Amino acid sequence: MNKKDLGLLGLIVVVGAIVAIINPRFLLPINIANTANLVGMFGLSALGQAIVILTGGIELSVGSMIALIGVLFVDFVANQNIPWPLAVVLMLVLAVVAGLIHGLLITRLKLQPFIVTLCGLLIYRGVARFYTQDATAGFGFGQSFPTLEFITAGKSFGVPNSFIALMIAAAIVWVVIHRSVFGRYLYAVGKNEEAARFSGIKTDQVIIAAYVICQILTILSAIYFAMYTRSISPSSQGNFYELYAIAAAVLGGFSLLGGEGSVIGAILGVVLLQELQNLVNLLGIPSSLNFSVMGGVILIGVIIDRQWGVYRERRRTRDIARANAPTQAPAEQEGARGA
């Protein structure tokens, strides 16, 4: 965990402490469990987004995908009587196809990720609404899928399974990004695609892989959301969720220019966002200000992060000056002018 992540963790603890003091209901197990559940679900899509942002791209279609997959999945399982494991597999196939299409448009046709995924956002939402004729998809009365429900909405030892799923996914993604060869390639492509290409990295493949992985994680997130809400309105399900994911990634140090970021930071980012959501509810702040509170905190967080970087830079130059001072001849004046 680096200093930035520690700072974020500190912020989460401080905010949590303040809320707990004002409204002790914050610390109720049921509240924590509920927040943890949300963190798990949002976190899965944030992980996917982080990987794409690492390559210098962006995935704006996440929210609409969540709506589309939600609608399809519920329909397949509830109405079409497709066994749910098969339905999951079908959704994953869809994820891979979508990721491939996005990736190919971006690498072969050299379209900007913003445009490609923005169109995805619009198109998939429309398809979702069309699929149900704008009706709400849901489970029939009395329909129940015990195993599926347990995996997605159940708890193990009091911890929501969605959170456990997130922890597993985060651990895998952490290893991939921070320790594997592919992870290095992601960072290299994000930092300087041209230089990466000159070094023999197959940059197109790396970028396409990033979008495919993102879609897979998004699909998992979508299934969890579907089973959580149990009734999917295609026009509103997943609305703005891509922004949550992007915000969480940015808080986690993922620069939108690519080439930077920490998985732990992104997860902490999700935690902070959900904590703020919780804060708005518990402190009686009008829910209309929900987004404003989140936006405000994110902005402050990013500003502090920038200023912290500047401060560290100054400290470092001063330390170098002090370290070099004794090696200069006594006749020469001390060079460090309070840098």
Add this chain to the structure above:
Amino acid sequence: MTSPVAVPASAAPVPFLTLSGIRKVYPGVVALSAFSMSVAPGEVVGLVGENGAGKSTLMKVLGGVVAPDQGAITIDGVERPSLTVADSMAAGIAFVHQELNLFDNLDVADNIYIGREPRSGGIFNFVDEKKQHDMVAPLLKRVGANFTPSTPLVRLSLAQRQMVEIAKALSVKARLVILDEPTSSLPLSETAKLLDVIKALKADGVSVIFISHRLHEVEQVADRVVVLRDGTLAGNLGKAEVDHEHMVKLMIGRDLKVQSAPPAGAPGDVALSAIEVKTAAYPDQPVSLALRDGEILGLAGLVGSGRTELARAMAGVDPVFGGRFEFRSQPFRPKHASQAIERGIFLVPEDRKAQGILLDLPIVENISLPNLRAHASGFLVTRGSEMKTAEEQRRNLGIKAPKVTTRTGSLSGGNQQKVVLAKWLAMAPKVMIFDEPTRGIDIGAKSEIYRLMRGLADGGVAVLMISSDMEEVIGVSDRIAVMHEGRIAGILDRAQFSEENVLLLAVGKTAEVEVPA
């Protein structure tokens, strides 16, 4: 300084700009120490010194960007402890930087007058395009430009863009134009033009400070040469003493042979050959070239003759429009750089910051990048393995950095280039292609790189060196191939090495050079 009354026409004119006792210290490094120099109107002063000698700090002091810790700057008799940017501009000091500050999406005239566009007045106060055009045209003439004021900047070559920068300096009625490495990206004929521009400035009474590593060019135009070494004035050479030997000696404090050692033996088999290849630069012109083991083949030619495109095609970075390659007599059709790399064909690209290394990565990660699989068990990277390789390369190449985990972007140009070399040398090169390997690098590091190239060739590697530096091409190559408009105009043997022959071939006058069959 002579008194104005007694000065005869031929004696040194009174300087209008004097720096005395300038001292500037940054944390951990003394950039300038007790430095003094003066510039008189119409004087061309050459400023030479290795990278890190203090040239950029000096420029920043002159430009008003940085204030010296001690010392004074006297302009037209008014003495000041430091300048502001406004002071510097008001004094008529203009810069033409190595990294040009021009806008690709505007045309030449817009670029020159940006920020101070002539307006039409009236309610709308639009930019007066015609007036701008008329003001720019004569400036372009003065610099010998072959393009018009309305040419979009994106269409101009690097050499032409420099002319735009100089025209910009002229447009602010500069009294002192400071040129920072202006010819490092220019080929022979364009260099001659630039030197003419400098002479024209001099005739107009404009002073020039000409900062360059190309000592023979400094010799040609400078009235005086100021040599910087480790932040101090190592020497002041008057016109008569301005020559290569003196300059180099003062710059590094010792004599140095820029020549590379002769080859260990005769060249071996053909390693890589291009056969009737058509590159993006000249899609209709086939070019053929063979690289042999153990030989350093210099590739000279004017800017735009297609050398870089050929190199990139050989390295698999760019596709070709026709023809084929053969590697060790086997057909070789690279669709991606990785296919060249797996055969040991490595390219040290022209633009080291954008193509050669990733500036934000630590040195160790840059070195391991093309060969990451070798430093991994399964799909996980083994840090220990890459650190070991990086330390080894640091030792072998003498990369000056505090640690191998230092960010590569913080190294000097020469050391960054060594990192680029390190990553290839850590693998087993069979063919090394260098594109302008010593551009913007000081003499000390240059000779290290030449030694390396010789060592590679003597070890059996086929080396191709693209260079626009005459001294380098003639001093380092075993044979010189010269390109002209997309084809090989001729190949010179050592006996035929001369600037004249290279230039003749470069402009296409093949018949006037005797070339072996």
